[in-house]
Amino acid sequence: MIDSVLETNELTREFGRLTAVDRVSFAVRPGEVFGLLGPNGAGKTTTIKMLTTLLPPTSGEARVAQFDVRRQPNQARRVIGYVPQLISVDGQVTGYENLWVFARLYRIPHEEREARIREALEFMGLTAFRDVLVKNYSGGMIRRLEIAQAMMHRPHVLFMDEPTVGLDPLARDAVWAQIELLRRTYGTSVVLTTHYMEEADHLCDRVGILHRGRLVALDTPAALKASLGRVDGSLEDVFVHYAGEEVELGGAYREAGRTRRAAVRRQ
């Protein structure tokens, strides 16, 4: 029995003088839904980019399904799926064609390809819309297609960056249900980032709270709530306790300024 599908050890990323992710270590178990929380600029997206091989770490290491993201990026890519925050399916082609391209890029064998695409469409409730151009999809349908696309090659870890941002409550509930079903059906581990405490509370087995690049708390939502020592503490209270409400309010501008300047420098 393998006890973790994802491990980071002192994972660090610097942009110039800014340390966006600062010696972060954690492990994700098979079948676990793991949430990364934190205010803007806390290092959530930078962490995900390193774990998905898009951004090389400055120091430290990360392994996905035993593959080192820096030294074995191509092997690591075969075992991960990624649903970015931005729209990642192409509006100019149909739902089916979006899936077909990635089924081939992931080298799903020819004899299995059509079945996998059919299964992914069915799983996400998009069968009726397979031949519709994606530019005519609703926001919720686009999200589901993105998840379908990220799932077809049966990744061990699925990364989702703000999976329900901008969705209406109905579409959000549908995405939540699909994430649950995904885990139950395929045993996929999910690593997601979110701003919504309710989402983290509902979906995640464990959450890590990032603050200024450091992992300041890591446990089950229940344990984190209990650790506050209050009777009816919510995850929101936990978040404020670790990330600090006044920091989020007072520090947001500076934090955003730092990240954006870093982004400009990188260009």
Place this chain on the structure above:
Amino acid sequence: MPPSAVSEPVVRFPADPGVGSAIRGAFGQLTTVVAYEARKLAHDPTELLLRAVQPALWLVVFGSVFTKVHAIPTGSLTYLQFLTPGILAQSVLFVAIFYGIATIRERELGIVTKFLVSPTPRVVLVGGRTLSASLRGFSQAVIVFLLALALGVTLDWSVVTVVGVFLAIILGSALFAALSMIIASLVKTQERFLGIGQLMTMPLFFASNAIYPISIMPAWLRAVTYVNPLTYLVDALRQLMIPGAGGMFPAGVDLGVLAAVALMLIWVESRLYPRMAQ
């Protein structure tokens, strides 16, 4: 509805597929990227039709007038004969040089990210995109050949010509599309890209042998044409398409130069492309 075939929720780590399989896989991935572009064009072919306007203007208006006035010495060829391959090359250039804007658009969405997290070698992603540019180049070739036919331009229609033109368009498109993607990777925004694209096309076009022979150029400009890849594309196309047209270099040398430069640019861009998702 959950699928009936529930796969085992046990983590199995896949074995490395080996080198032979990796090469076969890379070829499949390359054709996939090209096929994807073909699907997009099939859904919206209006762009291809609109692109017919520019070569038509050059050949019908510019070409006809300059053929009449005999202002440009083109030896044994009529001016329209001389011009036709030049306009085909120009079309290939204009189509491919703005190709990078698609990459920028895909970066503004999360599509570049999706490509980059897939287990596709970077050089295959970039190579596939640059080869995709030749699909539009082919449709331009069809248009130019039809226009030439309508204008009564004598062309060589042999198999060697058709195959050679095909190859020249692939190489020329890939070269300029790779150049375009390099610029896109560096500037990253549509506004800046458009500015630089506009700035580049005219010098590339006028500092070449596309619409006049280099023999009438001043020495300094002639030197520039020798480092302009468009010159080699025009030179190859002219020898292939026009019976009795002499070239600056043998067509095989022209194609070799185009291939070498294209490969170099693809390699450079495959190093830059991952930065689009950082």
